[in-house]
Amino acid sequence: MSNTTQFDAIVIGSGITGGWAAKELTEKGLKTLVLERGRNVEHQKDYVNEFTPPWQAPNGGLPERDLDARDYPVQSKIERGAFGWANRQYWINDRENPYEQVKPFRWHRTDVLGGRSLTWGRQSYRWCEDDFLANARDGHGNDWPIRYADLAPWYAYVEKFIGVSGQPEGRKDFPDGEFLPPFAMTPVERALKQAIEAKWKDRCLTVGRVANLTQAHNGRAQCQSRAICNRGCSFGAYFSSLSSTLPAAQATGRLTVRTDSVVEAIDTDPATGKASAVRVIDSRTGERLTFKAKVIFVCASTFGTLQILLQSRSAAHPNGIGNHSDVLGRYLVDHAGAGGFAEIPGFMDTNYKGRRPTGIYMPRFRNLGGQDPDADFTRGYGFQGGAMRDDWTNTAAMSDDFGAGMKRNIARPGKWIAFLGAFCEQLPQAHNRVTLNDKVRGGFGLPQLSIDVAYGENERRMNLDAGKQAEAMLKAAGAQRVQLIPLRTIPGVSIHEMGGARMGRDPAESVLNGRNQVHGVPNLFVTDGSAMASSGTVNPSLTYMALTARAVDFAVAELKAGRL
Numbered sequence: 001m002s003n004t005t006q007f008d009a010i011v012i013g014s015g016i017t018g019g020w021a022a023k024e025l026t027e028k029g030l031k032t033l034v035l036e037r038g039r040n041v042e043h044q045k046d047y048v049n050e051f052t053p054p055w056q057a058p059n060g061g062l063p064e065r066d067l068d069a070r071d072y073p074v075q076s077k078i079e080r081g082a083f084g085w086a087n088r089q090y091w092i093n094d095r096e097n098p099y100e101q102v103k104p105f106r107w108h109r110t111d112v113l114g115g116r117s118l119t120w121g122r123q124s125y126r127w128c129e130d131d132f133l134a135n136a137r138d139g140h141g142n143d144w145p146i147r148y149a150d151l152a153p154w155y156a157y158v159e160k161f162i163g164v165s166g167q168p169e170g171r172k173d174f175p176d177g178e179f180l181p182p183f184a185m186t187p188v189e190r191a192l193k194q195a196i197e198a199k200w201k202d203r204c205l206t207v208g209r210v211a212n213l214t215q216a217h218n219g220r221a222q223c224q225s226r227a228i229c230n231r232g233c234s235f236g237a238y239f240s241s242l243s244s245t246l247p248a249a250q251a252t253g254r255l256t257v258r259t260d261s262v263v264e265a266i267d268t269d270p271a272t273g274k275a276s277a278v279r280v281i282d283s284r285t286g287e288r289l290t291f292k293a294k295v296i297f298v299c300a301s302t303f304g305t306l307q308i309l310l311q312s313r314s315a316a317h318p319n320g321i322g323n324h325s326d327v328l329g330r331y332l333v334d335h336a337g338a339g340g341f342a343e344i345p346g347f348m349d350t351n352y353k354g355r356r357p358t359g360i361y362m363p364r365f366r367n368l369g370g371q372d373p374d375a376d377f378t379r380g381y382g383f384q385g386g387a388m389r390d391d392w393t394n395t396a397a398m399s400d401d402f403g404a405g406m407k408r409n410i411a412r413p414g415k416w417i418a419f420l421g422a423f424c425e426q427l428p429q430a431h432n433r434v435t436l437n438d439k440v441r442g443g444f445g446l447p448q449l450s451i452d453v454a455y456g457e458n459e460r461r462m463n464l465d466a467g468k469q470a471e472a473m474l475k476a477a478g479a480q481r482v483q484l485i486p487l488r489t490i491p492g493v494s495i496h497e498m499g500g501a502r503m504g505r506d507p508a509e510s511v512l513n514g515r516n517q518v519h520g521v522p523n524l525f526v527t528d529g530s531a532m533a534s535s536g537t538v539n540p541s542l543t544y545m546a547l548t549a550r551a552v553d554f555a556v557a558e559l560k561a562g563r564l
């Protein structure tokens with residue numbers, strides 16, 4: 001490929017949003033180049049530990065402390081076993097890719113082809129109308145330029161392609177989608193649901209809506225319920241760029257993928273003001289290349305995208321492209337949280353089959369439709385969790401038996417453990433921001449990204465409330481002892497970093513318009529989490545996908561009409 005190659009479209013990043021942009025652009029007839037900073041990963045062939053049994057794991061499956069401390073000090077701290085011997089190869093090497101934490105911030109990155117679509121938890125929820133109205137109602141953050149109705153058809157479009165299993169609940173504050181059959185709840189989850197919904201009429205507990213296939217779908221196989229998804233899945237039974245969107249784009253014959261290509265900046269044409277080219281560093285050779293296109297989609301994940309936009313400095317954009325009003329990099333948000341674990345007595349004659357790759361979900365119930373009189377915070381939170389039987393490891397650790405008695409004990413499932421963990425909406429604030437530190441050069445000689453984000457008093461109060469509510473609900477289901485835990489007190493831990501290039505109507509208050517178009521640069525689109533003007537309470541990636549498909553539809557129509 002020569003460095004003067006002209007494409008119709010360039011997509012930066014191949015993760016959840018980049019894969020969607022590539023699929024939509026190529027299917028609509030555009031010759032498209034995907035630029036990915038990470039190495040190539042081939043679906044099926046490169047899922048090297050997918051079928052490795054734990055007893056063949058290196059170091060007996062235990063953390064390799066020296067290696068992790070040296071190369072993965074941030075990535076290895078990710079919660080819920082998302083990083084480990086089976087998938088360490090997907091995570092970014094922190095030593096080679098440093099960033100500055102003005103305040104503690106965990107930036108978790110799977111920078112390979114497919115991005116975090118390989119390692120995500122696949123929880124997939126629609127926003128509701130209230131989420132889009134929240135900023136305008138309480139004045140925190142700027143008003144969203146779109147409403148639920150703008151996105152509803154695109155949610156449906158995305159869900160039908162990726163395959164989301166779930167239970168319709170018929171609630172306006174928790175919109176249903178195009179669902180495959182739901183996974184089953186465990187007996188204790190059903191009991192929890194019954195107890196909670198009987199006591200609190202406004203609360204709803206349902207099975208987690210998840211992009212894992214409960215039946216064969218779009219040429220991909222049904223999920224085998226093994227819950228080892230973050231190693232990669234040869235069945236294609238969960239949604240990833242590698243199993244779904246990139247193959248669809250490839251099938252058009254119009255896709256070119258260039259991995260090991262670190263995007264440094266986007267150039268604009270001084271005569272037209274339009275984005276004209278993307279500058280790239282080949283991470284293997286150090287060679288610098290430039291690629292041109294008529295339309296550019298930036299999908300490099302929230303911080304990856306902000307870094308590229310801030311680095312795109314020129315006479316017309318001295319502080320970075322789209323940064324005419326000093327909004328770029330500001331108003332970052334994530335999900336804070338607290339939760340509770342409990343032992344649920346009884347149910348010892350009940351069990352479940354397989355390892356379901358999802359949990360349970362309870363949509364927001366606090367401050368919906370107005371301020372709750374007993375709530376000392378703005379906005380609210382949703383709960384995720386589950387109830388399952390403890391496994392043999394704890395039983396063995398707690399047992400004072402030995403020999404044949406111990407063997408008998410550990411062959412039996414343990415007690416029932418229930419867990420509820422909140423995802424609390426963080427308020428958008430201008431001082432929560434990223435900037436470039438030009439004095440410190442990181443990988444490839446680029447300025448280091450400096451992250452200055454902290455939770456505030458509102459998030460602290462919400463966490464406290466979430467803990468109390470979790471305790472009350474677990475107790476309503478018969479829990480005798482509840483252990484409350486601070487879950488997401490360090491920003492980044494939820495891996496839902498959003499904002500920084502927020503959408504809005506007013507160019508003085510926002511970076512993007514209601515079509516994800518950079519104000520003033522009509523052929524440049526940003527559709528990942530950086531576009532979000534607030535965080536809502538549900539997991540965000542389904543919304544990013546819907547925004548991406550919608551923005552491509554608009555961009556291609558504009559291009560064909562000669563307006564881009």
Ligand SMILES: Cc1cc2nc3c(=O)[nH]c(=O)nc-3n(C[C@H](O)[C@H](O)[C@H](O)COP(=O)(O)OP(=O)(O)OC[C@H]3O[C@@H](n4cnc5c(N)ncnc54)[C@H](O)[C@@H]3O)c2cc1C
Pocket residue numbers: 012013014015016017018035036037038078082108110111112113114115116117119120121122123124261262263264299300301302304305308495496528529539540541542544
């Ligand atoms: C363990 C875990 C669990 C999660 N669970 C959920 C969940 O249940 N539900 C949910 O909604 N979300 C979840 N998420 C978050 C979800 O993964 C992200 O929201 C989503 O992947 C973001 O999509 P993206 O396309 O913006 O970025 P990514 O998927 O991260 O992809 C970005 C891509 O851009 C590339 N890139 C970055 N910078 C450059 C550059 N300069 N040049 C070229 N390429 C570049 C990266 O290498 C990467 O491949 C989870 C994440 C993790 C890690």
Ligand code: SF4
Pocket residue numbers: 212213222223224225226227228229230232233234235236237238357
């Ligand atoms: S649980 Fe399902 S989606 Fe996950 S790895 Fe197994 S088969 Fe694939």
